[in-house]
Amino acid sequence: MIDRRLLTNFDWILLLMVVLISGIGIVNLYSATYSWTFPGPPIYVKQLAWLGMGLVLALLVSCFDYRHLEYKGFWLYGLNILLLIFVLVGGKTSMGATRWISLGFFNLQPSEVMKIVIIITLARYFSLRAHADGFFLRELLVPALLIGLPAVLIMKQPDLGTALMVIFIAAGMLLLAGLRRNTFIVLALGGLGAAVGGWRLLRPYQKQRILTFLDPEKDPLGSGYHIIQSKIAVGSGGFWGEGYMSGPQSQLSFLPERHTDFAFSVFAEEWGFAGSTVLLLLYLFLIIWGLYIARRAADSFGMFLALGVAAMMFWHIVVNLSMVIGLMPVVGVPLPLFSYGGTSMVTTMIGTGLLLNVSMRRFVF
């Protein structure tokens, strides 16, 4: 299954980047949750376990030839849509949202899987249909349905963050496929209109988040608390940071969700602008390396696949960072490889596996 050639072309740089960022993340989680006294293994140990499992998963995903996915893409898509419908009918509800299917030993989150499946599906579709002139508007009907159906189902759960992620990832892939100038303008205007119209479809808590983002001081102890505390943590870090394990905002628990969505705030407080810059450059390098893999892909399916994964990582990173430094409303998107959580780790690692897969088969035709 794995011949020598594949091994010589193995993308060690990508793997190294992923492990490096995850390592920094775990070191950061150790500090973020140091004051916790909950029973059971500490968070950083659990994250380490997730990382181990994730790496195994990534290697497994990189083993088989990704081209097998090309023909299974639509089947996967159909199955995932069924799962999303099943979630709405008989899913597990927690904290006001129905997102999970209980499988006994773990909870499956079909919306999370959808991020990968939409990449495979669109990679298949675009690699078949893309043409040098760029898409006309009417040619976008099928992709729009392919994207819109899961997006609406996920929005219904409700999970605005994931739904937007699916749309953003698809948008990135669409840009690679190419649009005619007029189509691009119409889509841009349409997107703007949808944003305005979509406001009316948002749930009260979602509207609240956006309003809070626009004026967090209005409700400093309520929904504005997250943004305010995160900005204080990041800002008070200064240029060189408060020092590892010494950020008062993090260590004295003023920073909420500091092991998940706001893990970067802890890092920024303790390592300052200097540390944050290093981390951001690592992430940027990861994204550009993903683009590089896409560029070198042996076929257009692989190219779209790799670009989709790079787009997924890019949007997660950008949305999460924008959120914690107060550039965007709180939407509950984790920072890949950095925030604690198995779901995020698994999704990111499957994506990494796909990248490795495409990368090592760049000479295999």
Next chain:
Amino acid sequence: MRIRSDWARNTDLSKRFFLFSLAAAFVFVLLLSRLWYLQTINSERYDRLSEKNRTRYLPVASPRGPVFDRHGRLLVDSRPAFNISVMRQDVEEPEELLDWLSLYLEEDRQLLEERWKAGRRFPVYRPVTLAADVERSTLERVMENSFELAGILPVVHPIRHYPYGDMGAHVIGTLGEVGEEELRSGDYRSGEYQGKSGIEKVFEEYLRGQDGVRRVEVDARGKELRQWEVEPPKPGNKLFLSLDAPLQKVAQEAFGREAGSAVVMDVRTGELLAVVNSPSFDPALFARGIRSEEWKALLEDPMKPLQNRAFRGQYPPGSTFKPVVMLAALAEGAASSATTVDCQGSFEIGGRVFRCWKKGGHGLTNLKKALRESCDVWFYEVGLRLGIDGISEMAKQLGLGQETGIAIGGESSGLVPSRSWKKERFGAPWYKGETLNASIGQGFLLTTPLQLAVMTAAIANGGTVLKPYLVSRVEDWEGNLLFEQQPSVLRKTKLNPAQVETVHRAMTAVVNEPGGSGWRSRLSDVLVAGKTGTAQVVRLKEDDGDEADYESIPYRFRDHALFIAFAPADKPEIALAVIVEHGGGGGRTAAPIAGEILKGYFARREQGEAKKTPPAQGREGGNP
């Protein structure tokens, strides 16, 4: 090569990927700019916010200022009290905790639960007091075992302490938890105690201490992590009263179980040496927060222990008013020392019969005998000649019918009727029969014990109406004088010294001559001048002064017993007024109490104590 599709071949992929990379880099530059803005340009501001987040200023309660008597004896103090509180944020098992505390505190479980629930409207890091002012041994018992349950916290704070118990409770006043209004003004913190009545209230700004501040670091839940600095509290100022504690004690004890009041005043200065309200109450109950059942018990007590009778109780003066009528009559020429009336036990006017208390009459009665034996008929006759306006004019001149300006505890003004008053009040003319009632201190007349003492002092010192006062001075802890009350004259009434002398002699006869109604206040070594009085509570079928069978009358219908006195008669130093509610005859129950007080005063003067000027400084005072 099936892979290179038409699209891939005819699209400038290099350019497209270059644009993608550029866009990604551009977004990251944006993120980094934002970080630069937060972490360098605005970092100081966020530093301050971060510090503000974890810094809390906690008050340290200060003790109130101590109160001393005229000789520097400590009457009211502050002592540390131990509360058992709980930090709600640290409590894991409230039910278990309450069970446990109920056991160790030997306190009702229900009560603890109510207090626990009441604390739920405050932040979780605010200690909830479950047991206030527990014994040290209880505290130790609880704290030794408290490791079993999280969240128990001992809190030490100063609390009012009363070494003399209920003595002078009404004038010293009570404390209570600060009200909504003061809280809103922002000068007080919630849960703080402030003066609610008496001197505690009037002198609040002097007695209240200044809270200290602790700057501490807290975590997001408000849990204290460490202390950065402390500014210690400053106790309130020292307040010196004119009261003489031992004399106050003698006076209060002289009442026994009787309800009533006594006011003892220095006739030269207006200082109050003793102010008795009987029965009294324990002000310590209020200092630690009175419980509803205790409060209810005090309110429902038929003896009304909360009432400040001395300053607010209004009583008809009865025959203690007669010296005033006598002075007025002498001044207006309506009587002279030679005026003699034949008392046959009653006096008739306009078809109505007014009785003398003595059914058989006093026979031929001159001025001295009239006061000595309190002959009503003599005063009817003289009062009628004088007229109501002559009587009320003198009464007002001597301080009746108006507030004395003591400004402590809310004072009643009493009532001195006149023609114009009645016209205004009832729209009716004044009747002669009403003049007769006024002549013997009955009818519309109302006085407070304080007014009677002021009046008696004015008679004793020859017409100077002094402003009574209790608080002599306030000092801070460095000995600086912050407040001082100098003797002040409310009114200087022009009286003929000879006429004053006449009244003094008659009042001396009341106590010292055979047949005098006030003999029970007689002292062996000091000449006392006085006057008894009996104030009717209800008019019984027969006007009678029969003292023998008053026991058979229900308590609440019995007459009030009054006595006023000053001494020494020839060179007056103190004046006093005593009222025993439902005590029957003034000579019988009020005069002996007055005697006890006078005896106490002169015994102490012998030892050179009572007159001694108060020491300038110091908490310690000699005990008698």
